[in-house]
Amino acid sequence: MVTLTPLEAELLEVAGSVLDPELPVVTLRELGVLRAVHVRDTDTVDVELTPTYTGCPAVEAMSLDIERALHAHGVREVTVRTVLSPAWSTDDISAEGRRKLREFGIAPPRVRKAAEPVGITLGPTRTRDADASADMGADMGADMGAAMGAALEPILCPHCGSADTELLSRFSSTACKALRRCLACREPFDHFKEL
Amino acid sequence: MTTTTHTHTAALALGDDALVLSHRLGEWMGHAPVLEEEVALGNIALDLLGQARILLSMAGDEDELAYLREERAFRNLQLVEQPGGDFAHTIARQLYFSTYQHLLYARLASVEGPFAGLAAKAVKEVAYHRDHAEQWTLRLGDGTEESHERMRRACTALWRFTGEMFAPLDGLDLDLSELEPVWLESVRSVLERAGLAVPEGSRTGAWRAGAGREGLHTESFGRMLAEMQHLHRSHPGASW
Structure with missing residues (x-):
C-alpha cells in the first residue's frame, strides 16, 4: 500500500x-x-x-x-x-457496500475464498434442484460456485431473508446481476453475481 | 516484424472475434425467444464489446477499425461471423466459441504479456458465457424431439468452422493447438450429456485456402458489416 x-x-x-x-x-x-x-x-x-x-x-x-x-x-x-489490473472482483465490495445493496433490494455477492474461476462442472439442466432443502443457492450457485472454488452460503432474499430462492435468469438488468425469485415471499429480486 | 506489430496483429484478431460476435448477438435484440434470453444475449454481447474496445485500441483507433475497414481487413474467425440462425445455432456458436475463449483467456492470464490484464478480467465474465451456453445445450439437446433435432443440426452445421480456432496466431506467445484437446474433450462431454453425438467430418471445411484470420470471410459477413458500418459511414464524424 x-x-x-x-x-x-x-x-x-x-x-x-x-x-x-x-x-x-x-x-x-x-x-x-x-x-x-x-x-x-x-x-x-x-x-x-x-x-x-x-x-x-x-x-x-x-x-x-x-x-x-x-x-x-x-x-x-x-x-x-x-485500469484493468488487478482485475476487479465482487470481493472488493466493502461490508458497508454489501449492507447497502441488501437494503436496496439486491442480494449482495457472496465472499469467496478462491479468486479464480476454473473449468465448469455442470449439473442437470434444471435451474432448480428438485430437493429444495439441498438447494442452498444450487443451480448456478453450485455450478459456478464450485467452479470458482468457493464455499458459498445460500443466496438470501433481500426482502424477507429466506434462503429458499431460485434462479430465473443468469443475466438480469445489467451484466453484473442475475435474476432470482424468493420462494417464501414470492418476490423476484436481483442478485449481484460473484465475479 | 517488431514485437509491437506482432501484438497489433493478435490484438486485431482477438478484438475482431469479440466485436463481430458481439454484433451477431446484438441482432437478437427484439427477437429472442423469451425476455430473459434477450437480456442474457445482450449482456454477453456487452461483455464482448468491452473486450473488443480494449483489444482494438491496442491495435489502433477503435472506431476506425470497427467502422471503416473493408471485409478483407477483418481478422475474426469465420465461426463468429456465422448468422444467428435459429436459437439452436446461436447456442451452438456460443458453446464452441465461449469454450475456446475461456480456455484461451485463462492461458493468456497466466503468462506475462500485453494481454494478461484484459484476459484476467475477461476470463471471469466468459466463464458465465460458457455456463450459459452449456446449460442451454443440455436443455435443448435433452429437450423435445424438435429442440434435439435443431440442436443436432446446428452443432453439425458449425462444426467445420471450429478447426480455425487452433491455427497459429501471429503475436500470441502460446501454442493454440495445445488448447485443442481440452476444447474437444469439454465440448464432447457437454454434447454427450445433452444426448447429442459429436459431429463427424472435417473441422476446417472441404478446402483449405485460409479463412477468417487471413481475411477470407463467408458470404453473410459482408451484409453484416454493411449494417454495422452504414451509420458511421453515412455520417462521418457524427457524435451523439
Whole structure:
C-alpha cells in the first residue's frame, strides 16, 4: 500500500463518495472501483478507476461524476484513467457496500475464498434442484460456485431473508446481476453475481 | 516484424472475434425467444464489446477499425461471423466459441504479456458465457424431439468452422493447438450429456485456402458489416 499524502487522502475521500450511477446507494469507494488518486501538482489530479465488467457502460458516467466532484472541490484539472489490473472482483465490495445493496433490494455477492474461476462442472439442466432443502443457492450457485472454488452460503432474499430462492435468469438488468425469485415471499429480486 | 506489430496483429484478431460476435448477438435484440434470453444475449454481447474496445485500441483507433475497414481487413474467425440462425445455432456458436475463449483467456492470464490484464478480467465474465451456453445445450439437446433435432443440426452445421480456432496466431506467445484437446474433450462431454453425438467430418471445411484470420470471410459477413458500418459511414464524424 502506497502511503497517501493528506491531500491525496482528502481527494480520494471526495472521489470515493461519488455514487454509482446504476446503483445509487453505494459509493465508488464501497464498490471498490476507485483504485488511486495521484496529485501531480496542486490543482492537477489523476484518478485511477477500474471497471466492474469489461463492457460496463457506467464507467463513462462514473468518470464524469468524479470529475464534477473534484472540480467542485477546487481541483482545476482532473484526468480519470481506466485500469484493468488487478482485475476487479465482487470481493472488493466493502461490508458497508454489501449492507447497502441488501437494503436496496439486491442480494449482495457472496465472499469467496478462491479468486479464480476454473473449468465448469455442470449439473442437470434444471435451474432448480428438485430437493429444495439441498438447494442452498444450487443451480448456478453450485455450478459456478464450485467452479470458482468457493464455499458459498445460500443466496438470501433481500426482502424477507429466506434462503429458499431460485434462479430465473443468469443475466438480469445489467451484466453484473442475475435474476432470482424468493420462494417464501414470492418476490423476484436481483442478485449481484460473484465475479 | 517488431514485437509491437506482432501484438497489433493478435490484438486485431482477438478484438475482431469479440466485436463481430458481439454484433451477431446484438441482432437478437427484439427477437429472442423469451425476455430473459434477450437480456442474457445482450449482456454477453456487452461483455464482448468491452473486450473488443480494449483489444482494438491496442491495435489502433477503435472506431476506425470497427467502422471503416473493408471485409478483407477483418481478422475474426469465420465461426463468429456465422448468422444467428435459429436459437439452436446461436447456442451452438456460443458453446464452441465461449469454450475456446475461456480456455484461451485463462492461458493468456497466466503468462506475462500485453494481454494478461484484459484476459484476467475477461476470463471471469466468459466463464458465465460458457455456463450459459452449456446449460442451454443440455436443455435443448435433452429437450423435445424438435429442440434435439435443431440442436443436432446446428452443432453439425458449425462444426467445420471450429478447426480455425487452433491455427497459429501471429503475436500470441502460446501454442493454440495445445488448447485443442481440452476444447474437444469439454465440448464432447457437454454434447454427450445433452444426448447429442459429436459431429463427424472435417473441422476446417472441404478446402483449405485460409479463412477468417487471413481475411477470407463467408458470404453473410459482408451484409453484416454493411449494417454495422452504414451509420458511421453515412455520417462521418457524427457524435451523439
